[in-house]
Amino acid sequence: MNSYNLSYLDYAIVIGYVLFILIFGSSFAKKNKSEGNFFVGRGKIPAWAIGMSILATLISSITFIAYPGEGFAHNWIRLVQGLMVPVVLLAIVWFIVPLYRHAIKISAYEYFEKRFGYFARLYSSLAFLFAHFSKMGTVFFLLALVISQMLGISTYTLIWILGIIVVIYTMLGGIEAVIWLDVIQGFVLIGGGLIILAILLFVTPGGPSAVISTAYKGGKIGFGPYDMDLTHLTFIVMALNGIFYALQKYGTDQTIVQRYLVAKSDKDGIKASLIGIFLSVPVWGLFMFIGTALWSFYQITHIPLPAGMRPDAILPHFVMTQLPTGVVGIIIAAVTAAALSSLDSDLNSLSAIVVEDYYRRFRPNSTDKQRLYVGKITIVFGGLAAVLVASLYVAAGKETVLGIIFTLYAIFSGGIVGLFLLGLFAKRANKKGVYIGIVACVLYTAYAVLTSTPMGFGIHKHLLIDLGSLNFHQHKYMIGVYSHIVLFIVGFLASYLFPHEPVNEKFTIYGWFKKKNRLEAGEA
Numbered sequence: 001m002n003s004y005n006l007s008y009l010d011y012a013i014v015i016g017y018v019l020f021i022l023i024f025g026s027s028f029a030k031k032n033k034s035e036g037n038f039f040v041g042r043g044k045i046p047a048w049a050i051g052m053s054i055l056a057t058l059i060s061s062i063t064f065i066a067y068p069g070e071g072f073a074h075n076w077i078r079l080v081q082g083l084m085v086p087v088v089l090l091a092i093v094w095f096i097v098p099l100y101r102h103a104i105k106i107s108a109y110e111y112f113e114k115r116f117g118y119f120a121r122l123y124s125s126l127a128f129l130f131a132h133f134s135k136m137g138t139v140f141f142l143l144a145l146v147i148s149q150m151l152g153i154s155t156y157t158l159i160w161i162l163g164i165i166v167v168i169y170t171m172l173g174g175i176e177a178v179i180w181l182d183v184i185q186g187f188v189l190i191g192g193g194l195i196i197l198a199i200l201l202f203v204t205p206g207g208p209s210a211v212i213s214t215a216y217k218g219g220k221i222g223f224g225p226y227d228m229d230l231t232h233l234t235f236i237v238m239a240l241n242g243i244f245y246a247l248q249k250y251g252t253d254q255t256i257v258q259r260y261l262v263a264k265s266d267k268d269g270i271k272a273s274l275i276g277i278f279l280s281v282p283v284w285g286l287f288m289f290i291g292t293a294l295w296s297f298y299q300i301t302h303i304p305l306p307a308g309m310r311p312d313a314i315l316p317h318f319v320m321t322q323l324p325t326g327v328v329g330i331i332i333a334a335v336t337a338a339a340l341s342s343l344d345s346d347l348n349s350l351s352a353i354v355v356e357d358y359y360r361r362f363r364p365n366s367t368d369k370q371r372l373y374v375g376k377i378t379i380v381f382g383g384l385a386a387v388l389v390a391s392l393y394v395a396a397g398k399e400t401v402l403g404i405i406f407t408l409y410a411i412f413s414g415g416i417v418g419l420f421l422l423g424l425f426a427k428r429a430n431k432k433g434v435y436i437g438i439v440a441c442v443l444y445t446a447y448a449v450l451t452s453t454p455m456g457f458g459i460h461k462h463l464l465i466d467l468g469s470l471n472f473h474q475h476k477y478m479i480g481v482y483s484h485i486v487l488f489i490v491g492f493l494a495s496y497l498f499p500h501e502p503v504n505e506k507f508t509i510y511g512w513f514k515k516k517n518r519l520e521a522g523e524a
Contacts, residue, residue, distance in 0.1 A: 006151060006320075006328065013329030014336070017188075018165060021181060021340060025169025028177035035371045038174040039106050039352045040261045045176065047268040049183050050259050051275025056182035056341035057255050058280045059189060062135075063287050064338040065142045069312035071291020075222045077238055082284040084242025089250055089277050095512040096251055097260045097269040103507060107356035108257035115423040115507050117431045118361070123438055125357045127414030128254055132346050134412060136382075137389030139346075143339040144390065146316045150332055159387050162339070167383035170344045171376045175262060178344045185337035186279075192334025193286050195327060196319070200293040203322070204300055214296040221292065230474045240481045247417045247484075250277075254349040294318055343386070351378040411449055413480040415441035415487030422491050424509045429492055430501040437491025444486045448472040448479045 032038045070078050104110040109128070113121035140159050147162075148155040169177060201208045215221050226235045250256055250273065259276075263269035294314055298305060309317065319331045355375045360366065366374075418437070422429040450464045451471040472479070505511035 007325045009326050010329030010332065013326070014332045017333040018336060021185075021337075022165055022169055024184075025173040025177040025181050025344075028173035028180075031176060032172075032174040032372070035355065035368050035375065036106075037176070038372055038375055039348065039355075040258065041174075041176050041179070044264070045179055045262055047263060047271040048275060049179055050263055050268070050272035051279065052186045053179040053182035053345070054256060054259055054272060054276025055279045055283065056186035056189070056337075057259075057345040058249075058276065059186075059283050059287075059338060059342075062138060062142060062342075063284060064189065064193070064335050065146055065312050065315060067284060067287035068291035068294060068315040069310070071220070071288040072295045072314050073291075073311035075220050075224070076288050076292070077223050077225075077233060077235065079284060079288045080223050080235055080238035081242035081245050082281055084239055085246040085249070085277055086281060088243055088246035089273065092247070092251060093270055093273045095509055097263075097273060098266045099507070099512065100257050100260050101263075101266055101269060104257075104261075105356070106258070106261065106352050108252055108254045109353070109357055111507065112419060112423065114504075116419070116429075116434045119435060120419060120431070120438070121357060123414070124252065124416050124419060125353050127412060127416050128252075128353060129350065130414075131412040132255075132350060133382075133385060133389055136343060136346050136386035139339050139342050140386055140390035142312065143335065146313075146335050147332065149313060149316050150320050150328075159390055162336070163383050163387040166340050166343045166347065167380055170347045170383075171379045175258065175348055178348050179259075179262065181344065182341045185341035188334050188337040189341070190283060190286075192331050192337075193283070193290065196315070196323075196331065197286065197290050197293060199323065199327075200290065200297055200318075204293070204297045206300065210300060211293050211296040214299055215292045218295065218299065220295055230478055233475055233477070237475050237477055241477050244413070244417050244481055244484050247420065248413060251420050252416050254353055255345045258349055258352060290315065343383075347379045347382050347386075350382045351375045354378045354382075407476050411445065411479060413483055414445070415483040418484040418487030418489075418491065421484075421488055423507060426492050426495070427503050427505075427508060427510065428500065429495045430498055432498045433493075433495025434491040436494035436497075437487045437489075440490040441483050441487040445479060445483050448482070452476050452479065 067079075100108065100111065103114060107121075107125070109121045109125040112124045140163065143162060144155040144159045147153070147158050151158075169181070173181075201211055204211050212221070223235050223238075225232070228234075228236055230237055256273075259272060260269040263272055291311075291314075297303075297318070298314075305314065305317065316335075319328055323331065352375070355371050355378065359374050360371060363370070415438070418441070419434065422434060422437070449472075451467050452473075505514065
């Protein structure tokens with residue numbers, strides 16, 4: 001591990017920022033006297049702030065460190081997933097936001113129970129929990145990787161310190177503190193990225209034109225390969241992943257759905273969603289391009305990098321060796337902001353799921369005070385669990401962490417988009433048929449993971465089951481795409497094996513169209 005000398009001014013900036021976060025977040029404690037206030041607020045937060053919170057939730061330290069690492073090591077192909085999000089969002093946000101605001105109280109997975117029974121709710125919430133624990137572990141790992149290099153402090157010490165900080169203010173402040181801190185941290189994150197890019201573009205000999213031309217000649221600018229090939233990492237693989245990622249994130253993810261519920265109205269919820277994603281895409285692009293510019297900088301200047309340095313560690317190395325005193329402290333604060341803004345949202349959402357999908361289910365007569373207490377305790381244990389998960393990433397090897405995250409997303413996606421689309425579009429789909437679809441999805445995912453090419457990074461380095469020609473030979477990211485399709489097709493067809501069950505149309509897209517037509521007719 002490389003360590004660097006940090007000035008007292010930089011230390012003061014970082015420590016001051018972290019203390020500010022802790023004090024500001026904790027100041028909302030008096031406002032959280034009920035479960036509703038703790039998880040969905042009081043309808044007083046403006047749409048622009050919720051939109052910034054969505055942005056901050058989507059752009060964690062994964063964005064700040066992993067995207068530049070990816071841009072340095074490869075080209076922009078993994079950015080394609082994010083580019084698909086606005087396309088999908090523009091098609092679904094108009095009915096997704098009103099659907100959830102009028103169909104559920106707090107948990108996104110309440111929708112699945114109302115449509116297909118409690119097992120569907122349990123399955124979808126468990127998929128969320130697994131996916132987000134792996135994500136939170138990655139965020140902690142990246143943050144520790146960066147800060148430990150910069151400060152020369154033990155990785156585990158940093159993980160525990162930052163874990164305790166985010167647990168305290170999330171537990172005390174609730175969703176309102178999370179959102180307003182996300183607003184602040186979103187601006188800090190973007191500001192830090194813009195500072196780095198400006199320095200890279202104008203300090204590099206030859207300026208912006210040299211940076212861009214060098215990167216282009218080196219094959220760093222582009223989204224290819226563009227082959228119609230699903231066995232390797234290609235544009236089509238990432239585009240397909242992006243479509244299903246967008247559907248899952250904006251259609252079924254508690255961290256985003258919870259923001260719909262915080263909004264004052266359906267209109268504000270839609271506006272917040274659009275603000276969040278149309279800010280997120282440029283920010284993803286900004287940090288991917290920072291990685292590209294870093295590659296050009298080291299190519300042009302011929303400054304040597306430490307032997308064996310991970311791509312994800314190059315941006316922190318550049319910050320510590322090339323940036324002036326004071327600016328380094330700002331950048332470290334920005335990295336910290338990126339991580340905490342994602343972790344606080346995840347912890348609050350995980351707590352909401354445990355309370356609503358499990359505790360309330362098994363303790364239906366529990367009081368509001370008891371549920372609030374359980375929610376806060378869940379944040380404490382959730383934070384501790386995320387810290388422990390972070391240690392698993394030490395064995396990540398030299399694969400970029402962005403690749404790890406996309407692979408884990410594929411594995412833990414659980415076909416939830418297929419379940420969601422069945423609920424929205426297939427009035428013939430029923431509970432028993434959907435349960436068969438879920439079983440088929442789980443079996444398919446197990447087969448694909450166990451027989452797919454070695455994944456490395458501590459998951460498995462060899463095939464666990466070798467079926468020869470029957471192995472899953474396509475790219476590992478396709479596991480997630482097919483899991484959604486399997487659940488949808490099997491669930492739909494299996495529903496015809498059982499008697500048709502009446503469906504409340506307000507839980508389908510058809511009910512939304514009818515309501516929309518009635519409103520338009522009334523206005524006419």
